[in-house]
Structures are given as structure tokens and as C-alpha cells.
Amino acid sequence: xxxxxxxxxxxxxxxxxxxxxxxxxxxxxxxxxxxxxMPTTKDExxxxxxxxxxxxxxxxxxxxxxxxxxxxxxSFLNQQLTADETGGNLLQVDGVTRDYExxxxxQAQGVIFCDMHTAVSQHPDLVQKYFMTEGVSVSEGKFxxxxxxxxxxGTFLYVPKNTKAAxxxxxxxxxxxxxxxxxxxxxxxxxxxxxxxxxxASGNSDAQGFHNGVVELLVGDNANLxxxxxxxxxxxxxxxxxxxxxxGRDGKLDWVTSMMGTxxxxxxxxxxLDQPGSWGRMSxxxxxxxxxxxxxxxxxxxxxxxxxxxxxxxGALKDRSRTVWQGMIKALPxxxxxxxxxxxxxxxxxxxxxADSIPGLEIEADDVKCTHAxxxxxxxxxxxxxxxxxxxxxxxxxxxxxxxxxDPLMRRIPFEGIRDRIFGRIxxxxxx
Amino acid sequence: MTALEVKNLHVSIGDQPILKGIDLxxxxxxxHALMGPxxxxxxxxxxxxxxxxxxxxxxxxxxxxxxxxxxxxxDERSRAxxxxxxxxxxxxPGVTLAKFLRQTINSRRQAVNPEDxxxxxxxxxxxxxxxxxxxxxxxxxxxxxxxxxxxGGEKKRVEILQMATVEPKIAIMDETDSGLDIDALxxxxxxxxxxxxxxxxxxxxITHYQRILNYINPDYVHIMLNGxxxxxxxxxxxxxxxxxxxxxxxxxxxALEEA
Numbered sequence: 001x002x003x004x005x006x007x008x009x010x011x012x013x014x015x016x017x018x019x020x021x022x023x024x025x026x027x028x029x030x031x032x033x034x035x036x037x038m039p040t041t042k043d044e045x046x047x048x049x050x051x052x053x054x055x056x057x058x059x060x061x062x063x064x065x066x067x068x069x070x071x072x073x074x075s076f077l078n079q080q081l082t083a084d085e086t087g088g089n090l091l092q093v094d095g096v097t098r099d100y101e102x103x104x105x106x107q108a109q110g111v112i113f114c115d116m117h118t119a120v121s122q123h124p125d126l127v128q129k130y131f132m133t134e135g136v137s138v139s140e141g142k143f144x145x146x147x148x149x150x151x152x153x154g155t156f157l158y159v160p161k162n163t164k165a166a167x168x169x170x171x172x173x174x175x176x177x178x179x180x181x182x183x184x185x186x187x188x189x190x191x192x193x194x195x196x197x198x199x200x201a202s203g204n205s206d207a208q209g210f211h212n213g214v215v216e217l218l219v220g221d222n223a224n225l226x227x228x229x230x231x232x233x234x235x236x237x238x239x240x241x242x243x244x245x246x247x248g249r250d251g252k253l254d255w256v257t258s259m260m261g262t263x264x265x266x267x268x269x270x271x272x273l274d275q276p277g278s279w280g281r282m283s284x285x286x287x288x289x290x291x292x293x294x295x296x297x298x299x300x301x302x303x304x305x306x307x308x309x310x311x312x313x314x315g316a317l318k319d320r321s322r323t324v325w326q327g328m329i330k331a332l333p334x335x336x337x338x339x340x341x342x343x344x345x346x347x348x349x350x351x352x353x354x355a356d357s358i359p360g361l362e363i364e365a366d367d368v369k370c371t372h373a374x375x376x377x378x379x380x381x382x383x384x385x386x387x388x389x390x391x392x393x394x395x396x397x398x399x400x401x402x403x404x405x406x407d408p409l410m411r412r413i414p415f416e417g418i419r420d421r422i423f424g425r426i427x428x429x430x431x432x
Numbered sequence: 433m434t435a436l437e438v439k440n441l442h443v444s445i446g447d448q449p450i451l452k453g454i455d456l457x458x459x460x461x462x463x464h465a466l467m468g469p470x471x472x473x474x475x476x477x478x479x480x481x482x483x484x485x486x487x488x489x490x491x492x493x494x495x496x497x498x499x500x501x502x503x504x505x506x507d508e509r510s511r512a513x514x515x516x517x518x519x520x521x522x523x524x525p526g527v528t529l530a531k532f533l534r535q536t537i538n539s540r541r542q543a544v545n546p547e548d549x550x551x552x553x554x555x556x557x558x559x560x561x562x563x564x565x566x567x568x569x570x571x572x573x574x575x576x577x578x579x580x581x582x583x584g585g586e587k588k589r590v591e592i593l594q595m596a597t598v599e600p601k602i603a604i605m606d607e608t609d610s611g612l613d614i615d616a617l618x619x620x621x622x623x624x625x626x627x628x629x630x631x632x633x634x635x636x637x638i639t640h641y642q643r644i645l646n647y648i649n650p651d652y653v654h655i656m657l658n659g660x661x662x663x664x665x666x667x668x669x670x671x672x673x674x675x676x677x678x679x680x681x682x683x684x685x686x687a688l689e690e691a
Contacts, residue, residue, distance in 0.1 A: 381485070386522040389482050390536040390594060391510035391543070400535065404526025404577070 003060035006030055009149050012061050016117055016152075021128060029138040029148025036142045048324045048356060049266050049295040054238050059210040062095050062152040062179045073098075074203075076421060077172050087167025088113040093174045095153025095182065105166040111194075112158035113169050116183050119156035126158055130187050135216025136242040140268070143240035147181055147212045154183035154213075159192040159223075168195040168414070175202035175233070178209035185216045188223035190248070195226040195414055201261070204234040208263070215243035219251040221275065226254045228413050232425060233261035235290065241267040249275035256412050257313075259286040259294060260425050270299040273307035273338075283409045284313030285422070288321035288353070289429050295324040302331040302338040305365070311342040314409055316402055317353035318429065326358040327372065333364040343373040347405050349430070399427050434497045434513060434601040435459045436481070436634065441492035443473075443480050450476045452659035453492065458602055461632045465645055465670055468656030469678045474638045475519060477656075478606045482516035483509045497601070511543050513601030517591040517608050519638075523579035529590065530574040533560060533597050540598070563596045566626075568619050584611030592623045599627065602634040609644035621647030642674040657685055 009030045013023040038056070039046040077091055088106055090113065091099040097115045106113065112123060119127050132138055138148035155171040173182045184198055202209065211233060219225045225245075233239060239262045245253045259265060271280040280300065288294050300309035315323050329340040346355035359372035379401055387397035403410075403423055410419050436458045443451040450473045458464050466474055480487040481494060483506030494501040496514055504512065524532065537559075538550035551559075564571055567589050579587050588608050595603055605624065609617055625648055627633045637648055645653075645667070653669040654661045657678075662685045663669060673681075 380522070382522045383524050385484055385506060386518070387524065387532070387535075388506040389510055389516055389518075390532075390539075391507050391598060392535055392539045393507050393543075394505065396535065396539060397507075400527050400532070401524065404524055407526035407577075 002057045004033070004146065004150065008061050012150060012152065016120075018120060019124060021124075022120055025131070026149045029145050032138055033142065033145035033149055036145055038142055045268070045297055045326075046266070049264070049293065051264075054264070055208050058208065059179060061150045062181050063177060073174060077174055087165070088169040090115060090155055090169075090171040091174065092153050092171070092182075094177050094180065095173075103167055109163050109166060110160045111163065111165050112156065114156055116151070116154040116156050116185065119185070123156070123158070126187065127156070127185070130185060130216070130218060131183075132214070132216070134218055134246055135185070135244045136214045140242055143212055144214065144242045147183070147214045147242070150181050150212070151183045151214065152181045154185070155198060157186045157194065157196055159188050159194045161189040162191040163189075164192065165194040168197065170197045171199065173198075173200040175200070175209070175211070178202075178205055178207060178237075180209075180211045180213070182211075182213050184214070184229070186225065186227065187218045188220050188225050188251075190220040191222045192220065193224040197228050197230065197415065197418060199230045199232070201232040202234045202237060205236050207236065209234065209237040211237055211239040211241075211262075213239070213241045215241065217243075217245040217253060217255065219245065219247045219253045221248035222250045223248065224252040226414060228256040228258070228418070230258045230418065230422070231261060231265075235261060235263060235292075237262040239265040239267070241265070241269075243267060243269045244272065245270070245280060246272040246274060247278040247280050250277035251275075252279045254281050254412065256283045256409070257285070258413075258422055259284070259296075260422070260429070262292065262294070264293040264295075266295045266297075268297045268299075270301065271309055272301045272303060273309055274303050276304050276306040278304065278307045280309045281412075282309070282311040282313070283412050284311075284315075284325075285406055285409050286313070286315040286323065287317075287426050287429050288315065288323055289318040289432055290321060291319070292321040294322070296326070298325070298327045298342070300327075300329045300340055300342065302329070302335045302340060304332075305334065305336040305338060307335065308339045309341065312409065313344045314346070314406060315344075315355060316347040316349060316405060316426070317355055318349045318432075320352045322354045322356075324356045324358070325374075326356075326360070328360040328362060329370050329372070331363045331365045331368055331370070335365045336367040338365065338368045338370070340368070340370040341372070345374070345405075346376045347402065348376060348378050349402070395431070399430055402426060402430060433460050434634070435495075436501070436514065436602045437493075437495045438481070439493040439495070441477070441480070441494060442490045443476055443487055444490055445476070445486070450659055451480065454659075454661060456654065456661065458634045458636055460601065460634050461628060462652070463628065463635045463637065463648055463650045465637045465639060465650035465653045466656060467639060467653065467670060467673055472656040473659040474656055475606055478516055478604050478638060481509075481514065481604060482506060507539070510598070510600075511540055515595050515598060515600035515603040517588075517595060517603060517605040519606040519608075519610065521579050521587050521591055523577070523582070525577050525580050527578050528575055529578050530556075530560060532578050533594065536594065536598055559597070563593055566596065567593050567623050569593060585613060585616045588612055588620060589616065592620045596623060596627060599631055600633060601631075602636070603627070604636045604638065606638045607640070608637075609639055609641060617644060618647060624648055642670050645670050655681055657681055
């Protein structure tokens with residue numbers, strides 16, 4: 001029985017002691033959810049992703065069970081990113097904060113870094129202003145609306161005007177109960193800077209799990225954000241994400257996405273370049289195996305002239321897994337002198353895997369530079385032989401070659417510890 | 433004392449026989465030169481001995497250090513002490529030269545002891561610096577992706593750097609001299625000769641030109657034609673080729689082909 005009901009929205013909001021405005025927001029979103037049909041393969045954006053095997057009726061709102069407080073967690077979750085300079089660390093289990101610290105330096109700067117519920121109660125003005133207003137809208141689709149109604153947990157990062165966050169921020173959203181609705185909201189005011197690693201993960205489970213997430217990255221004029229969203233859910237998770245970055249005049253958003261887990265992922269990721277001088281880079285790293293299905297819909301919207309976007313998504317595929325990358329660069333009329341690039345490269349480790357790569361351009365200005373590239377390739381046997389001819393066993397040679405495929409993107413993740421962990425996961429998946 | 437003994441080796445690519453019975457014996461500390469016109473099968477021999485999967489012997493044997501080389505995977509051959517300096521080394525995007533060299537060392541250690549944690553970073557840095565200096569390679573290359581965007585000459589130096597790192601017992605140098613200017617040729621040749629003097633490495637130099645043999649002096653010279661070694665002799669054979677070309681060889685052994 002479907003437990004996504006109006007009563008459930010009210011119950012969730014009450015259990016979180018939310019102010020009236022947030023309850024109203026949720027109820028409005030719920031109405032939109034109810035009036036929006038479940039997407040099917042007849043919808044253009046969903047043509048290549050079939051939800052038939054999803055047991056949606058078994059999903060429900062995130063519940064605050066004992067797991068959130070008692071679960072034994074993988075040891076890596078508590079590892080700090082930067083051994084010698086603690087910034088902000090936030091560990092949540094099923095939307096409930098387990099560990100939290102924010103350095104004095106960051107506090108003194110007025111940097112706000114906390115879980116979303118704390119933000120609602122302590123910084124209501126900021127949340128009301130930015131929560132699903134400028135980034136993702138509840139009316140973008142069934143799952144965006146569902147998220148608006150049932151969001152739970154996640155991270156709020158706010159950096160005040162002309163402030164360079166003294167240290168990187170790190171949040172880990174761990175899921176035990178198989179229902180996660182996390183919300184990431186980042187607001188960088190004019191002239192500010194931050195580095196934020198946002199990880200979401202879970203263990204494996206026999207029952208289907210559900211992640212319905214939203215990520216909003218709002219980068220003001222002259223501001224500079226490095227954001228890495230790193231997903232490593234268990235193999236039976238179904239993930240539906242709406243993510244949007246928005247960049248102001250002369251602002252910069254360097255956005256890295258890594259996707260390793262889930263049974264199925266459908267994510268919409270959009271970069272809005274709003275003012276002259278906006279710069280946005282999107283880097284995607286994914287590795288699918290088994291029967292994983294990963295469908296990434298990216299958009300680079302050049303809403304003003306003199307804007308630059310640069311997208312490179314790379315995937316490796318094994319077994320009977322399937323990936324879809326559908327990319328679009330859009331330029332509004334009058335968006336002259338823009339530079340847009342998109343590329344998708346896929347490395348097929350098995351013949352039974354399948355990758356669809358669909359670039360697209362919608363350009364309504366005439367003085368632009370927009371290019372795209374896509375490629376589907378296999379491991380190069382000459383490369384493997386060359387490595388082997390130096391005494392490196394075949395398996396290690398394959399691991400090196402696959403790591404090499406991802407290396408240029410990995411270098412965009414600013415922390416060695418995280419890079420090593422992702423490389424570790426890739427090696428693990430190669431050998432599965 | 434390690435020997436590479438090739439006996440009556442036959443290799444076909446598809447239906448096309450390329451090697452038609454090669455016999456060759458290379459011992460530690462010896463330098464053999466293998467010469468011959470394009471298409472005579474020299475590189476096929478090199479690839480076959482190194483274990484390239486596309487070169488499957490149809491008959492014959494290769495014994496290396498008393499073991500059946502042809503039964504071994506390419507990586508086992510390398511760890512047993514056979515080295516091929518490639519004529520056209522592959523590039524490995526995303527893998528730095530340093531990471532790669534470190535893995536070649538660690539794979540050797542781990543083949544002996546699977547628990548081995550590998551060479552320490554400081555020890556590896558020292559080793560790499562020393563070998564790079566010996567071959568006049570800029571230290572910056574350590575951080576570059578292996579062979580990617582390297583010039584022909586840089587690739588050849590890096591092949592010899594790999595040789596110096598893994599210290600093989602027998603090395604095959606497949607047209608290492610092509611694409612090298614005279615200074616690079618001298619440095620690379622001196623590097624190889626040092627390994628021969630210090631380690632007693634045996635060398636098979638595959639070349640078209642006498643030039644490299646001025647630096648790596650051969651004890652034996654073999655001439656290959658149409659998949660067979662048709663002449664073997666001392667260093668003077670290479671000089672004779674330089675002077676007279678291959679026509680006299682073709683005339684002398686051409687009949688063989690038509691038979």
C-alpha cells in the first residue's frame with residue numbers, strides 16, 4: 001500500500017517540529033505530486049528508463065527508526081578528510097545527525113554548515129528564501145514534487161559575502177532504512193568560496209530501497225564553489241535525483257559527480273549560467289556492473305552571453321549493466337560569445353553491457369562555440385599487453401587501465417582520501 | 433647464466449606464415465644483432481617471444497632459463513627476466529610513468545611474496561631519480577601519463593628506463609635506434625651496455641643500421657629474410673650489409689623462397 005499520503009506529510013512535519021511555512025510548502029508539493037502522473041517510457045526524458053520492476057508501493061516516507069541511532073557504521077564514515085585542518089564534518093544516518101563538528105575558524109567567519117532541519121529552525125529566512133525556489137522546483141516532475149513533500153535530512157551550507165571558507169566541508173548521508181529523501185542546499189553569497197564533499201551511501205539490502213534527492217547549488221556573483229556529490233548506495237537502491245547549479249556573474253562552479261551504486265538511477269543535473277562571465281564545469285564518473293541501470297540527463301543552459309560550460313562524463317560498464325547519458329547545451333537568443341562543450345566517453349568491459357550516448361545542442365544565438373563528442377570504446381589490448389610485458393599481471397593491468405580512464409576526472413576531486421576510496425570501489429567492481 | 437634458446441619456431445598470422453623455422457641461441461652477456469629487410473619477420477619474432485596474444489606459434493620451441501617460454505603469459509615472461517624494448521610502445525593514458533614503474537617493481541615483489549607491501553615511496557623516488565639521470569630524462573616525465581604525447585625519442589628513452597628499472601636477464605631491443613638523434617642514441621646505447629656489463633644481460637638488437645652497433649657491439653650478427661635466419665656471422669657481417677645492402681642476400685637465398 002502506498003504510504004505517501006497527505007496525513008503522512010503532516011505527520012512527518014509534526015515529528016520534525018517544523019514551522020507552519022514548511023508544512024505548507026510540503027502540502028503544496030504533495031498536491032503537485034498527486035496531480036503528476038508517474039513517468040513512463042512514453043515521456044521523452046524517460047524513454048530509456050523503465051520503472052516496471054520498481055516496487056513503488058512498498059516505498060514510503062523516511063521513518064525515524066532505531067537504526068538511525070544504533071547502526072554500526074562502516075569505518076570510513078568517520079574518517080576526516082583533512083587530517084590537519086578540520087573544517088566541517090556532518091554525519092547523518094537516515095536523515096538524523098549522528099556526528100557534527102564545525103571548526104571555530106568557520107564559525108567565526110559566519111559560515112553556516114548544518115543539517116537541513118537545523119537550518120529550517122535556526123535560519124528560517126535563508127531557507128525560506130532559497131529552498132526549492134531558485135534551484136530545483138517542485139513542479140519539475142513527479143519525483144521533485146515527492147521530494148518537496150517528503151524531504152528528510154541533508155545538508156545546508158551557507159557562506160556569507162566575500163568570505164573564503166577557511167576549510168573544506170564534508171557531509172556523509174548514510175542510509176539504513178532504505179528510504180532516503182535528502183536535500184542538499186548550498187548558497188554562496190557574492191564573492192565567497194567553498195569546497196564541499198557531499199557523500200551519500202548505504203549498505204546492500206535484499207529489499208528495494210528508495211532515494212529521492214535534491215541538490216541545489218547557488219553560486220553568487222564572483223563566488224567560487226567546488227562541489228563533489230559522491231553516491232555509493234547499495235545494489236538494490238532506486239535513485240531519483242533532481243540537481244541544479246546556478247552561477248552568477250563571473251562566478252564559478254566546479255561540479256563533480258561520482259555514481260557507483262544503485263540498481264537504478266535517474267538523475268537530472270542542470271547547470272544554469274545566468275550572467276556574463278559565469279563558468280561551470282561538470283565532471284561525471286560512473287561504473288556500473290550486474291544489472292545496474294544509470295540514466296543521467298544533463299543540461300548546460302547558457303542564459304547569458306560570455307558564459308563557459310565544460311562537461312565530461314565518463315563511465316565504465318560491466319556485465320549486463322546499462323547507462324544512458326543524454327546531454328543538452330542550450331543557448332538563449334542573445335547569448336553570444338558563449339563556449340559550451342560536452343563529451344561522454346564510455347568504456348565497455350563486457351559485450352553484454354550497453355551505453356547510450358546522446359548529445360544535443362539547442363542554440364538560438366549565432367556567435368557561439370559549442371561542440372560535443374561521444375565515444376564508446378573497449379580496453380585497448382595493446383595497452384594491456386604493454387603493461388603485462390613489464391611483469392604486471394593481467395588483472396592488475398586491467399585495473400590500471402580502467403583507473404587510467406578515470407584519472408583525469410579523479411584529479412578534479414580535491415581529496416586524495418576520497419579519490420583512493422573511489423578507486424578502491426572501482427577495483428572492487430572490476431573484480432566482482 | 434641464463435639462455436634464450438629458440439628452436440625451429442614457426443608463427444603464422446591468419447593463414448600467412450611469417451616465421452618459418454627460427455633457430456637462435458642467446459646467452460647471458462652476449463650481444464646478438466638481428467638484421468634484415470622490412471617484412472622479414474624480425475618484429476614478429478620479438479612480439480612472439482614477448483608473448484603478444486596475436487602471435488601464436490604453430491610449431492617449435494623457445495626455452496628461457498630452462499623453462500618453456502611459450503607456455504608463459506607475457507607478465508610471467510617479463511618476471512622471468514625477458515624484456516622487450518618496443519619499437520612502437522603503447523601509450524597508457526591516465527597512468528603516470530612513476531605509477532607504472534612502481535607497479536612493475538611491486539608486481540615482481542608480489543609474485544615472490546603476495547603479502548609484500550611494495551617498494552617504499554622514498555626508496556622508489558631515489559631509484560627513479562638515479563635511473564632518469566643516467567638516461568638524461570627530465571624528472572618531470574615521472575608525473576606524465578605513460579608515453580602520451582611523448583616524442584619518438586622520448587618513448588625510446590623511457591623504454592630503456594623501464595629496462596634499467598626491471599633489470600632483465602635478456603633484452604630484445606626492437607629498432608630502438610629508429611627516431612633517435614645521435615646524442616640520444618649514444619645515451620640509450622650506453623644505458624643498455626651498462627646493464628650488460630653490470631648484470632651480464634644478454635641483448636638481441638633488432639636494427640636496420642650499423643649505427644647502433646657502433647655503441648652496442650655485437651658478438652653475433654644474423655640476417656633474416658622471409659621468416660628465416662639465412663646468414664649468421666660476426667660483426668663484419670653487419671658491415672658488409674651496410675656496404676652492399678640486402679640484394680646479395682636476396683640473390684643468394686631467393687631460390688629458397690621459390691622452391
